[in-house]
Amino acid sequence: MSVIREVPFPSPDASELPMNISIDDADSAIDLIDALALSPFATGAQPWSRLANLDRVRPEATLSPAEGRVLRTARVEDGPESRLISGDGWTLRVVRHRDRTATVSVTAVSEELAKSVLHETIDGAEEAMPDVDHVEMGFWWRGTHGGTRSERPITAQTWDEISANYSGKVRASLDRLMSVTPSGVNGRLILLHGQPGTGKTTLLRTLAKQWHDWCQVDCVLDPERLFNEPGYLMEVAVGYDTDEDAQRWRLLVLEDCDELISAGAKAQAGQGLSRLLNLTDGLLGQGRDVLVAITTNEDLARLHPAVVRPGRCLAQLEVGPLSRDEAIAWLGTSQGVGPSGATLAELYARRAGREIPHSFDNDSTGLYL
Template sequence: MNTQSTTEQHVRAAAPWGNLAISEQLSLPYLGDTQFAALVLERGIAHTAEAHWPTSARSLDAVLPHALTTARSQRVESALLDVEPLFGERCLALVSLRGGTASVRVAAPELVALPEIEGWLRDCFPPAEASADRLVPISFWSYGSCGATTISRTIAVPTWEEIRDNYPHALRERLAPLVDPSFRPAEGGRLVLWHGPPGTGKTYALRALAWEWRARCDLHYVVDPEVLFGERADYLLEVVLDDGDGDDERWRLLVLEDTGELLAADAKEQTGQG
């Protein structure tokens, strides 16, 4: 069977709020998404939630004993879980692993069960954290046929102390407040314009910043900033408002490279949209 083939699937289910229909163009590795939605409607489950986070887990082994169905492709593994024995009647979960990111959807008849199920899944798929050997998780955003998606990778980074002497004194003085442990962004966020010719160490310095901020900040890299600032308003909202880790205390650093013309006052004219 070609797992990349698609099929038109229609699901109708009776629920307390009436008859609803699901109609999707499906790729078989993502069949669990529609199965999850169909069961939520069929069983009249009132409450759902979703979350995603970078994870150090690389397999679904921890939850396979609870799997109703599984799906695998070269890039994605997913499992639809019956967690009723753990959390009560009609509780469901869908978990997917893709590129170092755990994405979960949970459903329960009682609202209080949702954070309990998510907490259990976070224990099964531990969030990735910066390690002592200076490996930092980074989330990479892109926009495709299914909308905004994110995958996570762990990359090696230097400390600022190791590389600071590679930069001119004046630049080191400008960067010192950013890498200082007492730094806090302004209320509502802060824009940092980092510019210079290619090969001057901008990306390397950003990697060092990721290490210095590791205890309080998650790094997100937008692969296609021209789409983010283009016609896809849903993409911009998804990236800016994303709260996948659920931790209100941590910051999010959004990195957009080569975006000078996209931030200019005449950006639309420069990019041919004016």
């Protein structure tokens, strides 16, 4: 049963719109705080709004101006906490999550007041970027209200530190990829293919670190939706320009997308393949500094010919296992190394003393490494 409640806010004048909220048993206390936070903006009492998404919020950060008064607090056990805070001419909504991220939104009677309240609330609230072994990476997913992007620091080593993890057959090509600059971009697609456990994901983390000065790397967590929903694709691929990001390229990472680029992709994935190709060198990609990196366990011969045609790929690399001699040099012993060598995942497992399965051929996890 729905219950209609009018949400009162101080001193609405005759020109303001009425504000009513419909509440039923499917709504939570946090939903009510969301509605109350929007009320002064919807009625026009506080027509200016500012919002900030925070990462790595300090545990001791209050996320509240000194003059704020807490009106409502709602907390989900082992989940987020939401607060509604008000002051003279402004209203603040703060949602803190267990992963130390937070969303802070302010409405106010003037733009200057909204900016100042937001600044006081978030100033010094985030921890500094972790040490040099980390790099910021964005993560996209499709939520209820469209695409959502969150930034996280990920562990990443330099290419010099990990180059010995890769076979000499591909190392020279990887050297060239790691040293690419904006002026050297020739092709918008990066294909990393090879059996599971050979270090494709590790390469992408290192690429994010090597290209940090000129390229923002974003991982798309639901690529199957990305190319099937044009609105989501526009959000992620086209994005919004800001002064800070105007000169930076973006690399979209799609992991284990075999069905998107296989020989039968057109039949399996519908328009997905066409939209991918349009993003890399069609009308959608024109004027946008966007690259796409795809990892796949498929053999190159099984990929769609349109994907691997000359000129489309900036890099097209098979990341295979280390040879027997390379594996022995990496491990420091020949014990357990077969005549065909070993993958990086197998070598790390042997170094740690773990049992190695006889075959990874049917493993669908990608053995992220």
